[in-house]
Amino acid sequence: MERLQKVIAAAGYASRRQAEELIAAGHVAVNGVPVTVLGTQVEPTDQVAIDGVVLTREEKVYYLLNKPAGVVSTTDDDKKRQTVVDLIHAQERIFPIGRLDFDTTGVLLLTNDGDFNNALIHPRFHVEKEYRVKIAGLIRKETSATLCRGIELDGVKTAPAKIRDVRYDEDKTSTHLTIVIHEGKYHQIKRMFEAVGHPVLKLRRERFGTVTCEGLKPGGWRKLKPHEIKQLWNLSKFGKTEQ
Ligand code: URA
Secondary structure, three states: OEEHHHHHHHOOOOOHHHHHHHHHOOOEEEOOEEOOOOOOEEOOOOOEEEOOEEOOOOOOOEEEEEEOOOOEOOOOOOOOOOEHHHHOOOOOOOEEOOOOOOOOEEEEEEEOOHHHHHHHHOHHHOOOEEEEEEEEOOOOHHHHHHHHHOOEEOOEEOOOOEEEEEEEOOOOOEEEEEEEEOOOOOOHHHHHHHHOOOOEEEEEEEEEOOEEOOOOOOOOEEEOOHHHHHHHHHHHHHOOOOO
16 A cells, blocks of 8 residues: 555656645545545555546666766756666666766666665665775775774764775775775765875775676666565665565
């Protein structure tokens, strides 16, 4: 069962707020019966109509994209740049789960399922994100330890992180390393390294929860498999894949 305003919003007909207004104003009918009560619960099989026009309810879909550089992680871009949604030829109204910067590559999930999105992006749910990063300069062990313990960004301390597989470039001007975090603050990785004097030169998300881009070339995408969707739900709820 789902709330009527949510069903209308999920069908892409209106925002949730607008849907509430439509219901209150008497524009909505369920199985032919006008409904004006907000929060009315409807079954997936119920027919919902707005001013007599029956809504087509979209099936929930889940995609994995190996995001290339030079693409924006939005559904629409006012500068008319290519978006991650343009790369996937989906019939449904999908959107990215969180964002990767224009120049960041790697694992990006897209869906039309708002609950799945909320479950995965909320830091409370501890879904790990793993990044391979190239930073300027040679990072010291103490600096890595400071980042792992957490540093202040905008007055709030970042949650504990893990850093591993640290490798200095042959010319000794930059460092490659892997960092695992479970938050998604705005430009988090870039700001964390910037804050300790090591600007990020290259950034790739290697893993989101249990999902990697193995087998997908840049720009390549596929639908998530049912077991992958289930694992991600479990990770968001229980912090582990079995339950
Ligand atoms: N952190 C960043 O700074 N940028 C990204 O694209 C992802 C995480």
